[in-house]
Amino acid sequence: MIAVMGASGHTGKRIAEQLLKTGEKVRAIGRSADKLKALKDAGAETAIGDASDAAFLTKAFTGAEAVYTLLPPDPQASDYRAQQDRQGEAIIQAIRASGVRYVVFLSSLGGDLPSGTGPIAGLHAQEERLRQLPSTNVLILRPGYFFENFYETLDLIKNQGINGGAIAPDVPIPMIATRDIADAAAEALKSRNFKGVVVRELHGPRDLTQAEATRILGERIGKPDLKYVQFPYADFVSALTGMGMSRSMAELLAEMSRALNEGKIQSREGRTPANTTPTRFEDFAHELADSWSARS
Numbered sequence: 001m002i003a004v005m006g007a008s009g010h011t012g013k014r015i016a017e018q019l020l021k022t023g024e025k026v027r028a029i030g031r032s033a034d035k036l037k038a039l040k041d042a043g044a045e046t047a048i049g050d051a052s053d054a055a056f057l058t059k060a061f062t063g064a065e066a067v068y069t070l071l072p073p074d075p076q077a078s079d080y081r082a083q084q085d086r087q088g089e090a091i092i093q094a095i096r097a098s099g100v101r102y103v104v105f106l107s108s109l110g111g112d113l114p115s116g117t118g119p120i121a122g123l124h125a126q127e128e129r130l131r132q133l134p135s136t137n138v139l140i141l142r143p144g145y146f147f148e149n150f151y152e153t154l155d156l157i158k159n160q161g162i163n164g165g166a167i168a169p170d171v172p173i174p175m176i177a178t179r180d181i182a183d184a185a186a187e188a189l190k191s192r193n194f195k196g197v198v199v200r201e202l203h204g205p206r207d208l209t210q211a212e213a214t215r216i217l218g219e220r221i222g223k224p225d226l227k228y229v230q231f232p233y234a235d236f237v238s239a240l241t242g243m244g245m246s247r248s249m250a251e252l253l254a255e256m257s258r259a260l261n262e263g264k265i266q267s268r269e270g271r272t273p274a275n276t277t278p279t280r281f282e283d284f285a286h287e288l289a290d291s292w293s294a295r296s
Contacts, residue, residue, distance in 0.1 A: 057094035084122030118256030144174030176204035
């Protein structure tokens with residue numbers, strides 16, 4: 001049995017699907033029975049509950065040889081870092097109580113830094129908790145910037161005719177499709193060939209700047225002159241809160257953008273064949289274009 005947190009999300013859903021296809025028994029963990037119905041119909045067990053509830057997670061982890069863990073985001077949390085800590089502590093308690101021996105954790109590039117990186121600092125704190133677990137083998141995945149983040153700017157493009165954010169237009173960033181993260185995690189959960197605490201970075205096929213990604217996206221949606229505009233940090237926070245995000249989360253995302261702009265968030269191992277994943281942004285942009293067409 002393999003337990004998968006966030007099984008209705010970008011990585012968790014694909015992990016569960018991939019494991020089921022290879023005959024693994026899967027326990028899909030999430031907050032919504034409706035969103036997990038497809039996995040249940042495909043043969044997964046489901047566990048519905050709160051990721052901050054250690055008793056619930058203990059029950060969900062019990063009997064599993066391995067678990068995929070993450071800190072489920074809530075952009076409306078009034079104190080986002082405090083919520084990350086509550087979730088992280090609950091996960092650690094559940095791992096200890098259930099006796100699970102193999103854990104894959106979704107962190108991020110920048111997870112080596114204790115502060116100054118916005119929400120990534122919460123992932124660092126969880127990495128440190130996981131390092132203290134006795135007799136537990138832990139694989140920490142540190143991917144780059146998700147391609148899927150560009151879904152969040154499609155409305156901006158539609159309404160204002162620009163793409164934009166607080167990240168500078170010319171900062172090269174490892175960018176990756178979440179499906180490639182999921183495939184790496186699924187393989188690790190199946191093989192369980194890691195011992196102790198192992199960190200693995202995932203970089204996508206190549207580094208991209210916001211300006212270059214915007215150009216590619218613009219070509220796919222029929223706007224070849226689409227421009228990327230960098231917003232001042234304060235304006236970025238105001239825009240996010242205006243869309244319903246909590247000020248706590250918005251300010252953390254601004255801090256993360258500043259850390260990227262200042263070069264604090266970086267790969268520690270450099271690009272290698274092992275951390276270079278296959279899905280190109282040029283190909284993923286077709287999926288963004290499909291979503292764009294649906295909105296238009």
